Amino acid sequence: MRSLCKPSNPNQKIGILYEDDGKTSLSFKNKKIGGGKYPSLSQDPKDSTIVHITLAGSTGALPHDVEKSIKDTKSKTPVSLSLTIDVSVKMKSFVPKSHELTVTCDFKVSTLGPGTKILSQKCAANF
Incomplete structure (x- = not known):
């Protein structure tokens, strides 16, 4: 499964380096159903970047x-998921120190089959 993320750097003077140790996790009702790596990224001030994340299914x-949502192509029941990025x-x-950033996005999709649409999304960051 591929997912899109669009981090935004609102700072007008300082760029951000996202290091290559990032991890992502996709959950349904607090049960992990997928995960992957968050790619390293260099972001300039006032920049937004589309990031492609590949998620592999959990065991x-x-x-x-x-x-049920994946198999039932006619289902109208929304599915709530949570994506966490660490x-x-x-x-x-001039400050060489790294800081840990955790972003959690809770979102609701129309279905997990063809024609999926995001119905709502709420994200929070912990720095």
Whole structure:
């Protein structure tokens, strides 16, 4: 599964370096159903960048509601998911120290089958 993320750097003077140790996790009702790496990224001040994230499925069976949504192409039942990104970041300045950044996005999609649309999204960052 591929996912898109669009980090934005609102700072007008300092760039951000996202280091290559980042991890992502996709969950349904607090059960991890997929994960992957967050790519390293260098972001200039006032920049937004589209990041492609590839998620691999977790071991074990998918929760019943997820399996049902994937198989039932006519389902109108929305599915709530959570994407968490943990990554070390450095400011492009004279301070060489890394800081841990965790971003969690809770979102609801129309279905997990063809024609999926994001119905709502709420993200929070912890620096």
